[in-house]
Amino acid sequence: MDVFVLTGAGISAESGIATFRDANGLWENHRVEDVASPEGFAADPRVVWRFYGERRAQALTVAPNPAHRALAALEARLGDGLFLCTQNVDGLHEAGGSHQVVHMHGELFKTRCADPECERPPFADTRHDFAELPRCPCGALQRPHIVWFGEVPFDMHRIRRRVQKADVFVCIGSSGVVYPAAGLVGEMQYRRSMGHRVRTIYVGLEAPANADQFDEVHEGKAGELLPGLLA
Numbered sequence: 001m002d003v004f005v006l007t008g009a010g011i012s013a014e015s016g017i018a019t020f021r022d023a024n025g026l027w028e029n030h031r032v033e034d035v036a037s038p039e040g041f042a043a044d045p046r047v048v049w050r051f052y053g054e055r056r057a058q059a060l061t062v063a064p065n066p067a068h069r070a071l072a073a074l075e076a077r078l079g080d081g082l083f084l085c086t087q088n089v090d091g092l093h094e095a096g097g098s099h100q101v102v103h104m105h106g107e108l109f110k111t112r113c114a115d116p117e118c119e120r121p122p123f124a125d126t127r128h129d130f131a132e133l134p135r136c137p138c139g140a141l142q143r144p145h146i147v148w149f150g151e152v153p154f155d156m157h158r159i160r161r162r163v164q165k166a167d168v169f170v171c172i173g174s175s176g177v178v179y180p181a182a183g184l185v186g187e188m189q190y191r192r193s194m195g196h197r198v199r200t201i202y203v204g205l206e207a208p209a210n211a212d213q214f215d216e217v218h219e220g221k222a223g224e225l226l227p228g229l230l231a
Contacts, residue, residue, distance in 0.1 A: 003078060004166035005071060006184060007086045007093070010173020010204045014223050016062045017090055037149040041114070045141055049130040052108070052144045056128035059090045059108055067172065067222035068096030074230050075100065083162040087174060087181050089146055104153040104181065110145035113138060153180060163187040169200045170229075172222050176208030185213045203229065 113136035
């Protein structure tokens with residue numbers, strides 16, 4: 001059996017990961033889009049780094065929950081038969097015991113050079129106090145290894161290839177409104193229309209915007225529901 005799992009913000013929220021948004025969709029009076037976009041970084045890199053410094057500091061205080069550990073146990077059983085793809089950047093899947101995780105939106109605890117011509121690879125980085133802007137040895141500013149608004153998610157070719165061979169698609173805590181992630185379940189529906197036997201399952205506190213594309217929608221905490229479903 002080949003299982004594709006997509007996780008979104010809901011699974012991390014159960015561990016206490018904050019969204020840094022207030023009721024007006026702002027962070028310290030900045031639109032989140034302004035601190036999570038290439039344009040925002042070009043305009044004020046200090047504000048952007050302070051935003052991600054706070055995200056790093058907060059992420060260091062939380063721990064994986066039973067849903068993360070259930071996925072790690074599934075990986076132990078299925079090996080390469082499991083493809084775990086996450087929209088989350090916090091590293092909780094790895095902390096929960098998963099070893100093969102595809103981070104389509106990047107990784108919070110990695111940094112890379114902001115110059116696209118620089119060939120230095122992203123590197124592990126837990127710093128969260130950025131009194132001085134970090135710079136690459138090449139002289140350019142460094143930036144968080146995060147996919148910002150307007151940028152293409154990582155590993156999309158690999159992700160689509162695995163969706164196209166999966167028998168089961170499980171989505172956990174994703175809103176169903178952020179593309180291209182929200183469109184992945186549609187690949188399963190297309191395959192069904194071509195005669196493939198597939199199964200699609202959603203788990204989360206509330207039904208996603210694309211709930212009609214799932215065979216099963218299980219509403220509730222992933223940490224409570226997932227261990228039983230995956231068993």
